[in-house]
Every structure is written in structure tokens, then in C-alpha cells.
Amino acid sequence: MFFDWLKKYMPRGIYGRGALILLVPVVVIQLVVMITFSQRYFEDITRQLSSGVVAEIGLYVVAVGEIPPEDLPGALEILDDQLGFVSTLGAGAQVQDRRPWYDISARVIGDELHKAVPGVEGIDVGSDPRRVVTSILTGNGRLVIDFPRRRASASNPHQLMVWTAFTGLVMTLIAFVFLRNQLRPIRQLARAAEAFGRGESRPYRPAGAIEVRSAGAAFLNMRARLERQIEQRTLMLSGVSHDLRTPLTRIRLGLSMLDVPKADADELKAMQRDLDEMERLIDAFLDFARADATEEPSRVTLQALIDGAVDRSERAGRPVAIGEMPDQPVTLMGRPDALARALDNLLSNARRYGTQTRVSLRLFERAAVISVEDDGPGIGPEDRERALQPFVRLDAARNQNRGSGVGLGLAIARDVARRHGGTLRLEASTELGGLKADLVLAR
Ligand SMILES: Nc1ncnc2c1ncn2[C@@H]1O[C@H](COP(=O)(O)OP(=O)(O)OP(=O)(O)O)[C@@H](O)[C@H]1O
Ligand SMILES: [Mg+2]
Known part of the structure; x- marks a missing residue:
């Protein structure tokens, strides 16, 4: 399907998936709200507020141009009082443009001011985050105006983001705790079924x-x-x-x-x-x-189990070759006597129907496989299922002079494998040419 490739990246456990289902919508909603809301709301408000301030600064510039010089200090004082600005004429130094990179609304203020008022030299919003300072060149000298930041932009826009992120996080954590409690019984059931x-x-x-x-x-x-x-x-x-x-x-x-x-x-x-x-x-x-x-399950070391069975088989008169073996000891929870019986049965078949025997152990992610191979006649694919049935012996010809069995060996081995979460697989041995019996055990 179209989403198949996604599966590779998805968590496999139920907790991971639950967390993902919980987290993705919350994060997406938060991002959408934060981006659209902060853009619409804060940029628009900042634009409105700053155009008001810009108009007031324009008023200063007009006043500096129109009012006779001797009345000017008094007039500016009145303006400062009324508007809440601090202004100096002629004395201040040139202000440089300055703002932190993350401060988006400061850029709006600067844009508006540069656009509307001629002679603006620079705007400083970085030195004191709560004040804006700007210098303007007028006919009567440099006018420096200092006014509160909140006159020009909505205050603390990032507070909204912090709050949304924080509450989102807290709510997600709480939800996850509840989710965990709901998922735990499923996991317990899975464990019990697996163990059984x-x-x-x-x-x-x-x-x-x-x-x-x-x-x-x-x-x-x-x-x-x-x-x-x-x-x-x-x-x-x-x-x-x-x-x-x-x-x-x-x-x-x-x-x-x-x-x-x-x-x-x-x-x-x-x-x-x-x-x-x-x-x-x-x-x-x-x-x-x-x-x-x-028989109660206990920890079984497979190599030791194989050694024991090989010993017994050799005492019964047949050398057994050891094939592939992992370097590390392989252990699993199992019933040692039952496993030994299964192996003994496979080895006795190899002894009875072949002349060479080889045992190997291979390790997979979820299973350990003990293989017993021989060079006998093997069992054709069509007979394999039947050979595994209890009390079934294959054609009499093959069994002549090989001592009489009951037809239970393979059935017992399969029974034991199944009770260890595995199975018994019959195949043809590629190297020895006879039967290859794989005792598959879950680990
Ligand atoms: N290694 C083998 N090579 C060829 N045929 C086999 C091999 N192992 C088993 N068979 C065939 O499968 C049949 C069933 O095997 P199984 O071990 O269940 O019984 P058995 O060996 O005849 O008797 P028992 O093991 O109970 O003494 C055998 O009769 C034999 O024909
Ligand atoms: Mg047998």
C-alpha cells in the first residue's frame, strides 16, 4: 500500500504506537495554532499599535519643524507629558539599528517607522527590551525619542508559545500515564500467551x-x-x-x-x-x-544438552560429527529431560537409518535450531507429515533389518518442540544427502 514505507519507521511496541497516536495530533494542533495565531494576531496588532506610535513621532517631527525655536522646549515637554515619551533635541548621539534575531514584532516597528517618517537614522530595541529608542535628523538638529515598547507591540508574544508548549507537555504526560495503564493488561496478556x-x-x-x-x-x-x-x-x-x-x-x-x-x-x-x-x-x-x-521448566544450556545427547549416541556405537556451533553458550527456558529425549530420538533415527550423523546449532532472533543430519535414504516431501504422526512407520522395505521401532520417535520430538514454542521440521540434508531434522525452539 501507499503507506507501506512508513511502517519501517513506526515504533513496533504498543506503548510507542500509543504515544505516537497521542503525540502527533497534539503537536500538530499546537504548531498550527502557534503559527497562524501568532502571525495573524501579533503581527496585525503590532502593525496597528506601531502605526499609532509612528503617527505620534510624525507629530514631533512636524512640531520641531513648525514651532518657533524659542517655544520648542516647552512644546516638546507638553508632548512628552501627554504621550509618555522622553525626547531630547540636538544633544543625543545617533542611534544604530539593533534588535534580537528572534524579535519579529521589532522588525514591524522598524519597518513602519522607516516607511512613514523621513530622516530616521536607526531604531534600537535590543539594549533595553522594554524601551524603544530612535533618532531622527530634523532641520533643527537630531531628535532622539525614547518610548515604552508596549506602546508599539503586543507584549510578550512568546509567552503564549511557552504556555501552549508547557500545558501541551503536561497534558501529554498525564494522558500517557493513563494510556499506559490501559495498555499494560494487553501486554500482560501477550506475555502470558507467549509463555504458554x-x-x-x-x-x-x-x-x-x-x-x-x-x-x-x-x-x-x-x-x-x-x-x-x-x-x-x-x-x-x-x-x-x-x-x-x-x-x-x-x-x-x-x-x-x-x-x-x-x-x-x-x-x-x-x-x-x-x-x-x-x-x-x-x-x-x-x-x-x-x-x-x-517437568518444570528451567534454564537449559543448549550446547550442554547437545553434548549429553551426542555422548549417549556415541556410547550406542556411532561417532557424531559436530557442525556449526555458536561461540557463546545459548540458554533458554525449557524442560531439560524432554529436550534430551527429543534429541535422543532424532539421533537414534540417524543411527538407525544412516551411517553418518552430524549435529549443529544455529541461532536466530527468536529461535534456536538444533539440526540432526544423516546420510540415509531421507524422507520424501510427501511422506514428511505422515512420518511425524505417532505410531506411523514408513515403508516396510526401508525398515528391514534396522530393528523394529514403534513409530513414536519423531512424534515425541515434535511434541517436545511444540511445547517449547517451536516445531520439528523435516528436510533433505544438502551435505550428507539423508534426512535433516530441525528441532526449532523459541527463545
Ligand atoms: N533419519 C531418517 N532417515 C530416513 N527415514 C527416517 C529417518 N527418521 C525417521 N524416518 C522414517 O520415519 C518413520 C518414523 O520415525 P520415528 O522415529 O517416528 O519412528 P521409528 O524410528 O520407526 O520408531 P521409534 O523411533 O519409535 O523407535 C520411520 O519409520 C522411518 O521410516
Ligand atoms: Mg525413531
Whole structure:
């Protein structure tokens, strides 16, 4: 849109924007009022007043020209008395033009005087701000006239500006305090929602205007429902797994006590293998359920986390190459055990489906990304979403002789990433040629 370029310069926070919305109209109104008002009002008034004074000075000049010299001192005295001027004839020195640069009305006085009275040498408004002194050459010598400034211009025009600016500032400050109080609940809601996205449950109480309050209440409802659901899922999964274990143990015991003829020994072995498989499945269920268990978030150093997972993977028999790593330790609020489990799952996949593994950590403004790459067959773009589903294993061919998994590894890793405000991304590894799994974590 037309105003798109403006966005770059706009403040991004709500306080900044609020302040801008508040400030811009106030400043514009003040400027418009100050400029038009002071121009119209003060210049016009100054012009009117000074043309009056100029006419009076003209009167002096006429008097000096017309009245006989012997009557002149008396006549000037009368004029001074009546008009409130102080005049000297013949004795004073020439007055130089002098005025401060900011004094606009003084310029008007000077212009009017020069225009209307012949013989004006100079006007001094700078030496004493409350008086105007001018010298005029007449036929009877130099006439110096000294009169109060307020006779010629509206007094203290800048006072208006000072007052408008000052009250404007005070009102803006007061308004900003109120605005802040209105905006704070919005910010608190945003923080609570952000924290919940990362898996933290921060204390939050709806406050502020009705709309913000109802949004806050809706958020709290949503959060409570989600927490309840997670809790129920955990309970159910671990309950089922636990309850299955008891009969399994009983069967195992029963099988081992069976006295079977030699011919059936192979069948017995197969049954025991099935039992092992079932137990492994149950362990995987428990793991999955535990990913949601109530582990409290704490500050986690990602490098340490990676080191630990790499250690475990190497002990399981596969060297792991370390790729790109930031120099500084990277920390974030997270659940260390869950994160370790997610990483272990990715590394075990790399071990199972490839022959080389590499781990790297990259840092972005709002996220940290841990990548696990391998040189295996990878996962085609069309299968990626499916591979992330729980209990999904891709084509049987690829999984032959690679030990049997349950299909939970990627699902658990994604679950963990999501509960840290991030996600799990599957891509093709450009360098190793296999799968690249990006564990994206908000920070
Ligand atoms: N690094 C990889 N390279 C190629 N295919 C992979 C890779 N990782 C996972 N897959 C495919 O995605 C499927 C799902 O992986 P996931 O980790 O969820 O389950 P799994 O490894 O089969 O079992 P589990 O991890 O529960 O023991 C796997 O069956 C496999 O086909
Ligand atoms: Mg796996």
C-alpha cells in the first residue's frame, strides 16, 4: 500500500504506537495554532499599535519643524507629558539599528517607522527590551525619542508559545500515564500467551478494559482446557501401560515355567520374542506419555544438552560429527529431560537409518535450531507429515533389518518442540544427502 514505507519507521511496541497516536495530533494542533495565531494576531496588532506610535513621532517631527525655536522646549515637554515619551533635541548621539534575531514584532516597528517618517537614522530595541529608542535628523538638529515598547507591540508574544508548549507537555504526560495503564493488561496478556506457547504456565489475571478482560478470560479458559487435556492423556497412557505390564509379567512367568517338549521349543522362543516386543511397545507408550509429564521448566544450556545427547549416541556405537556451533553458550527456558529425549530420538533415527550423523546449532532472533543430519535414504516431501504422526512407520522395505521401532520417535520430538514454542521440521540434508531434522525452539 501507499503507506507501506512508513511502517519501517513506526515504533513496533504498543506503548510507542500509543504515544505516537497521542503525540502527533497534539503537536500538530499546537504548531498550527502557534503559527497562524501568532502571525495573524501579533503581527496585525503590532502593525496597528506601531502605526499609532509612528503617527505620534510624525507629530514631533512636524512640531520641531513648525514651532518657533524659542517655544520648542516647552512644546516638546507638553508632548512628552501627554504621550509618555522622553525626547531630547540636538544633544543625543545617533542611534544604530539593533534588535534580537528572534524579535519579529521589532522588525514591524522598524519597518513602519522607516516607511512613514523621513530622516530616521536607526531604531534600537535590543539594549533595553522594554524601551524603544530612535533618532531622527530634523532641520533643527537630531531628535532622539525614547518610548515604552508596549506602546508599539503586543507584549510578550512568546509567552503564549511557552504556555501552549508547557500545558501541551503536561497534558501529554498525564494522558500517557493513563494510556499506559490501559495498555499494560494487553501486554500482560501477550506475555502470558507467549509463555504458554513455550510451555510455561505463568500466573495471569484478566484486567483492564472489557474487551481485554474478555480476551484474557478466554485465554485462561483455553489454557485450563489444554492443560486438562494434556493431563488426561498422560494419565490415560501411563495407566494403560502400567495395567498392561502386570498381565504381561504373569504371562512371561507362566511361559518360563511351562514344561514343553523339545519340538515346541522354537514356538516358545517366538512367543517370548513377542512378549519382548510388547514390553518395548509399552515402554515407548510410557515415554510418549512422560513427554507431557509435569517437568518444570528451567534454564537449559543448549550446547550442554547437545553434548549429553551426542555422548549417549556415541556410547550406542556411532561417532557424531559436530557442525556449526555458536561461540557463546545459548540458554533458554525449557524442560531439560524432554529436550534430551527429543534429541535422543532424532539421533537414534540417524543411527538407525544412516551411517553418518552430524549435529549443529544455529541461532536466530527468536529461535534456536538444533539440526540432526544423516546420510540415509531421507524422507520424501510427501511422506514428511505422515512420518511425524505417532505410531506411523514408513515403508516396510526401508525398515528391514534396522530393528523394529514403534513409530513414536519423531512424534515425541515434535511434541517436545511444540511445547517449547517451536516445531520439528523435516528436510533433505544438502551435505550428507539423508534426512535433516530441525528441532526449532523459541527463545
Ligand atoms: N533419519 C531418517 N532417515 C530416513 N527415514 C527416517 C529417518 N527418521 C525417521 N524416518 C522414517 O520415519 C518413520 C518414523 O520415525 P520415528 O522415529 O517416528 O519412528 P521409528 O524410528 O520407526 O520408531 P521409534 O523411533 O519409535 O523407535 C520411520 O519409520 C522411518 O521410516
Ligand atoms: Mg525413531
